Amino acid sequence: MGRLDTRIAIVTGGGSGIGQATALRFAEEGASVMIADINITGAAETRSMIETRFGTPVAIHQTDVSQPDSVQAMVAETVRVLGTPTILVNNAGIATGDSLQLHEVDPAVWDRIQAVNLRGPFLCCKYVIPRMMAAGGGSIINIASAAAVGMAPRAAYAASKGGVVALTRSIAFQYGGKNIRCNAICPGAVETALARQARASGTYKVPIVEALIQRRAEPEEIANAVLFLASDESAFITSDVLLLDGGALRLRKEEILPD
Amino acid sequence: MKRLQDKVAIVTGGSEGIGLAISCRFAREGAQVIIANRNAANGLHAAQTASEGADHPARFIATDMADPHSIAALVAEVDKAFGRLDVMCINHAVQGVDTREIMDLSVEAWDLAMDVNARGVFLMIKHGAPLMIRSGGGSIVTIASVGALSRSSQPAYAASKAAALAVTKSAANHLAEYGIRANVICPSTIETPARSKIATKGGFKNDVLNITAADRTGPRKLTHVLPRFGKPEDIANAALFLASDESSYMTASNLPVDGGTLRHRMD
Numbered sequence: 273m274g275r276l277d278t279r280i281a282i283v284t285g286g287g288s289g290i291g292q293a294t295a296l297r298f299a300e301e302g303a304s305v306m307i308a309d310i311n312i313t314g315a316a317e318t319r320s321m322i323e324t325r326f327g328t329p330v331a332i333h334q335t336d337v338s339q340p341d342s343v344q345a346m347v348a349e350t351v352r353v354l355g356t357p358t359i360l361v362n363n364a365g366i367a368t369g370d371s372l373q374l375h376e377v378d379p380a381v382w383d384r385i386q387a388v389n390l391r392g393p394f395l396c397c398k399y400v401i402p403r404m405m406a407a408g409g410g411s412i413i414n415i416a417s418a419a420a421v422g423m424a425p426r427a428a429y430a431a432s433k434g435g436v437v438a439l440t441r442s443i444a445f446q447y448g449g450k451n452i453r454c455n456a457i458c459p460g461a462v463e464t465a466l467a468r469q470a471r472a473s474g475t476y477k478v479p480i481v482e483a484l485i486q487r488r489a490e491p492e493e494i495a496n497a498v499l500f501l502a503s504d505e506s507a508f509i510t511s512d513v514l515l516l517d518g519g520a521l522r523l524r525k526e527e528i529l530p531d
Numbered sequence: 532m533k534r535l536q537d538k539v540a541i542v543t544g545g546s547e548g549i550g551l552a553i554s555c556r557f558a559r560e561g562a563q564v565i566i567a568n569r570n571a572a573n574g575l576h577a578a579q580t581a582s583e584g585a586d587h588p589a590r591f592i593a594t595d596m597a598d599p600h601s602i603a604a605l606v607a608e609v610d611k612a613f614g615r616l617d618v619m620c621i622n623h624a625v626q627g628v629d630t631r632e633i634m635d636l637s638v639e640a641w642d643l644a645m646d647v648n649a650r651g652v653f654l655m656i657k658h659g660a661p662l663m664i665r666s667g668g669g670s671i672v673t674i675a676s677v678g679a680l681s682r683s684s685q686p687a688y689a690a691s692k693a694a695a696l697a698v699t700k701s702a703a704n705h706l707a708e709y710g711i712r713a714n715v716i717c718p719s720t721i722e723t724p725a726r727s728k729i730a731t732k733g734g735f736k737n738d739v740l741n742i743t744a745a746d747r748t749g750p751r752k753l754t755h756v757l758p759r760f761g762k763p764e765d766i767a768n769a770a771l772f773l774a775s776d777e778s779s780y781m782t783a784s785n786l787p788v789d790g791g792t793l794r795h796r797m798d
Contacts, residue, residue: 444756444791445756445791445793448755448756448757448758448790448791449756449757449758451757451758453757453791460780484703484704484707484782484783485707485712485780485782486707489780490780493779493780494780496777496778496779497772497777497778497781499777500772500777505768505769505771505772506768506769506788507765507768508757508759508761508762508765508788508789508790509765509769509786509787509788509789509790510756510757510790510791511756511791511792512786512787512791514781514784514786515781515784515785516780516781516784517780517784518780518781518782519703519704519707519712519782519783519784
């Protein structure tokens with residue numbers, strides 16, 4: 273008996289990292305999963321992992337979450353192939369081009385980060401919520417970041433994730449009466465492709481925070497929290513901003529900022 | 532594989548309401564549950580209830596959470612019986628001590644709330660942590676209250692719960708190196724026998740439980756956005772998440788289980 277039996281879930285950015293781990297965890301618990309990712313190769317990889325390991329219903333869609341047409345097509349495809357979604361995980365996110373010095377941030381970079389990280393969750397919620405209302409309720413989980421609630425080194429990314437936290441609370445307020453819950457998870461340092469990319473590019477030479485749990489989180493550890501918030505075990509939880517940062521203490525300011 | 536298979540777990544105040552729901556949930560997930568509270572009749576009955584369908588029979592150990600010696604004896608007895616401790620769910624509390632006006636609140640009522648709700652949490656961690664360390668790590672889950680985060684109308688209760696939250700987060704600092712995580716749950720209004728009793732006596736003048744059944748149908752009367760009150764099982768599910776390895780990267784965190792409170796809150 274899976275914890276998400278008969279549920280239909282959309283996971284954006286499901287082709288890698290936290291999104292992939294979440295899609296796999298959902299499938300393991302019996303959910304049908306739509307993997308929406310701009311990187312269709314990654315989405316296909318997650319799909320084949322699900323088919324091999326669990327054999328549960330799964331679909332993929334090449335989605336640019338910043339584009340209304342693309343999101344609408346993805347939602348329609350979900351309904352057509354899997355059925356009405358009652359779980360939405362807004363996980364797709366980027367930090368590409370963001371800088372440790374705000375005055376160096378290209379306005380186009382700022383716009384693209386806001387478009388994917390904040391407009392994306394808005395659009396996905398906008399087109400999924402009517403389906404959830406028709407189904408009698410649902411659960412939305414937004415992957416924000418510890419950067420949204422603590423001292424944050426990168427401004428464009430932090431601002432977008434701060435927006436996600438505010439969006440979460442507003443949606444929780446608006447749709448609580450319709451049995452739609454909306455919560456955010458704020459991960460700290462997670463070992464993902466995004467993190468490896470940041471290290472490889474030399475943006476961060478050392479871990480950017482000191483945490484009580486002295487290692488990066490595995491994507492599976494975030495996925496377990498997403499599962500909790502997606503399932504009925506969290507039926508009385510909405511508008512929460514769940515800090516999953518290993519007990520972060522402080523930023524290593526001296527070591528990461530330029531002289 | 533159950534989610535707390537063979538873990539030794541103490542649940543304080545585990546004999547009724549939220550605590551009983553936690554004891555039952557933990558037991559059904561394979562834990563060896565020890566219910567610690569003062570009233571033996573309640574405790575023995577709760578242990579029997581929690582044992583139904585469980586791998587291990589739940590046990591009751593009479594404990595007075597206002598008495599340091601009693602708490603030390605509880606841990607010593609768990610050590611003797613099981614030789615280890617993996618989970619502490621610190622749930623016990625006195626409520627209903629507050630009066631409507633802070634000017635009328637007695638020093639004795641304040642002290643009782645602080646002794647049981649705040650100092651009791653400190654003492655459980657102080658005495659339980661060494662056994663957890665010897666067991667190679669574990670998880671501490673403290674049940675505080677949204678009253679600790681928002682403008683509560685119950686000063687003694689809210690202050691004691693804010694202290695419970697702070698001491699738990701602080702303990703996370705000291706215990707991380709031993710593989711012990713410490714997190715807090717902040718429930719809002721949960722329908723439990725204890726609260727109903729107080730509400731019936733007219734204890735909470737401003738409380739949502741005092742509004743009539745007819746009032747409750749209007750969602751605007753609720754202090755949260757979800758269209759129902761919380762149940763003990765809601766808190767038990769959250770406690771299971773924090774007690775189990777599924778929350779392995781979470782420490783010094785707070786998890787409100789409040790239906791999406793409409794009160795401003797700070798965290």
